Amino acid sequence: MAENREVTIYDIARHLNISAATVSRGLNNNPAVSKNTRKKITEAAQKLGYQSNTFASSLRSKSTHTLGVLVPRLNSHFMSSVLAGMEKAANKHGYNLIIAQSLEEAENEKQNADTMFNKRVDGLLISLAYDTSNLNHLEPFFKRNIPVVFFDRVQSHTSSISVVINNYEAAYKITSHLIDQGCRRIMHIGGNVLRNVYKDRFEGYRQALKDHDLPFQEKWHLVTALSEEDGTAAANHILGFPASKRPDAVFCANDTSAVYCMMALKAAGFRIPEDIAFAGFNNDPISKVIEPNLTTVDYSGETMGNTAVTNLINHLKGISNLYSTNSITLRANLIIRASSLKKVAGSKK
Amino acid sequence: MAENREVTIYDIARHLNISAATVSRGLNNNPAVSKNTRKKITEAAQKLGYQSNTFASSLRSKSTHTLGVLVPRLNSHFMSSVLAGMEKAANKHGYNLIIAQSLEEAENEKQNADTMFNKRVDGLLISLAYDTSNLNHLEPFFKRNIPVVFFDRVQSHTSSISVVINNYEAAYKITSHLIDQGCRRIMHIGGNVLRNVYKDRFEGYRQALKDHDLPFQEKWHLVTALSEEDGTAAANHILGFPASKRPDAVFCANDTSAVYCMMALKAAGFRIPEDIAFAGFNNDPISKVIEPNLTTVDYSGETMGNTAVTNLINHLKGISNLYSTNSITLRANLIIRASSLKKVAGSKK
Incomplete structure (x- = not known):
């Protein structure tokens, strides 16, 4: 059989010495064809490399x-x-x-x-x-x-x-949890607020602060691409604050930025959560490996x-x-x- | 325009009051149609929701x-x-x-x-x-x-x-590195040897032991699905050895099993690498987060x-x-x- 020529139902018919109409019915699993013949047809189709014409049938069905x-x-x-x-x-x-x-x-x-x-x-x-x-x-x-x-x-x-x-609610809950743990100066590392996920997380965070009579400061809201590098840069941003004005918690819009920020602050001698508490978002594999393990939002x-x-x-x-x-x-x-x-x-x- | 009816070149032609042939040529970017008209045709096609017939052309071109x-x-x-x-x-x-x-x-x-x-x-x-x-x-x-x-x-x-x-070579190198660090009883957590990647990693490991005159023991080769749970189970397997017969290093065929084995052994009081050294495979994000950071094979x-x-x-x-x-x-x-x-x-x- 020529390798590049399309195998048709006629080839299968010739191979089995039956009619093309029978082959067609057999391939469509028509009970008018005996079970045994249907099996023979399917096997021959496979052996010869027959390809059902999905395209042509797509053109007909529009699907x-x-x-x-x-x-x-x-x-x-x-x-x-x-x-x-x-x-x-x-x-x-x-x-x-x-x-x-x-x-x-x-x-x-x-x-x-x-x-x-x-x-x-x-x-x-x-x-x-x-x-x-x-x-x-x-x-x-x-x-x-x-x-x-x-x-x-x-x-x-x-x-x-x-x-x-519900990104808003999840962010509200996680921020409230940080407040409940005694945190008062909570920073947010977020993403572009043009995207609902980041806008809602930011607003949930801000509303939780408001409902607990805590101030919000613009410099506590970093908008980044939430990469590893952005997490490390956020740590440097935190180290830039005078000690008395440093945040005592960070809520990050993803786990990657949280983990890299934590690692840089740990290297700088910070104790987590004593000096600064952390919360992330996503429940990525790294959140269960970082020490201490990261509080986060499970997001299936x-x-x-x-x-x-x-x-x-x-x-x-x-x-x-x-x-x-x-x-x-x-x-x-x-x-x-x-x-x-x-x-x-x-x-x- | 009816929402579900297919938009044809005739609709575009009627809309622009030009011939269907011109529309067809315009859509194919034929220079016989003026640039300005081609632009008008493209815009009208988009506005009306014209869909080029990829299927029909696939049937023709067989691609x-x-x-x-x-x-x-x-x-x-x-x-x-x-x-x-x-x-x-x-x-x-x-x-x-x-x-x-x-x-x-x-x-x-x-x-x-x-x-x-x-x-x-x-x-x-x-x-x-x-x-x-x-x-x-x-x-x-x-x-x-x-x-x-x-x-x-x-x-x-x-x-x-x-x-x-070259899985064999990478495994050979990483095992040799462990030997060079003074490890003598090196265990391997691997996958199904039916698959080349796991077979080659296992063989690279075994050859490195052989070339350094170190013994290989069957009980040092665990075949698992390399999941988080398998990593934890491997730690329990290691804890089951009498202290004098425990491996002093583990080479894992992926980072996940290495990291979860490390975490369980750390929790049991082992110091890494002093009591037991570790190496993984893949350079997954978790390998840079686990403490101490995991030696591994970068695999792009x-x-x-x-x-x-x-x-x-x-x-x-x-x-x-x-x-x-x-x-x-x-x-x-x-x-x-x-x-x-x-x-x-x-x-x-």
């Missing part, structure tokens, strides 16, 4: 059974958990995922969205880039009624749904990915209507560990 | 510009770095990635491979599941000359290429992903021939940190 996934960066612990959850749900329902990353740039996000649109994905799952300022690049999807599900970094839109955690990427895809597929199958819901809020739990337990640390002395 | 990526698990630090590297390279050349995970099961891997085959990916990138024992499930690809690139967990095949690091997932995709695309474009090369071996560097520096730790006392 590709493919979902587009657009994320800021693929290589983060959180995002890889999201993808794992999405893939499980998609696979279970016979859908495939096409992935692309914006590398945090709106321009890449636009290009990737165009590609997904032209690849005719049945739906789009998107978490917005750091600097995306509007949703014009998604208009083609909205216009054609191709469902869009925002997750994690979302922006409200009438023709879409958002899957999120896997559940978020699974929920986003399941809702999208249910909409595509007509089981539920995506547009009737504005957002789905998932549970996020405060995980209290030694980095913030000032009272316990104090009583041990 | 989907889509690559299949099959991995054991999406949610590991290493694999998310690989995907990030793959996406960058694919995006640059106008290719998309369809992803699926086997969850370490051969049966899932087979099903995913079938799906990718029927989705008509232009090429397949695969890292094998924990228990995959043969390549029969890839025969359809080999038969149809659809290029297959193995990466990380590979198996040699005449019609494919493998992208790997991003480079591996980028290399695998670039070679695959060059083959598809006819720039180079994949089948003329058997394997590509990437650089892996030993990163020596405090967890193995017994001599330094000893001299500090």
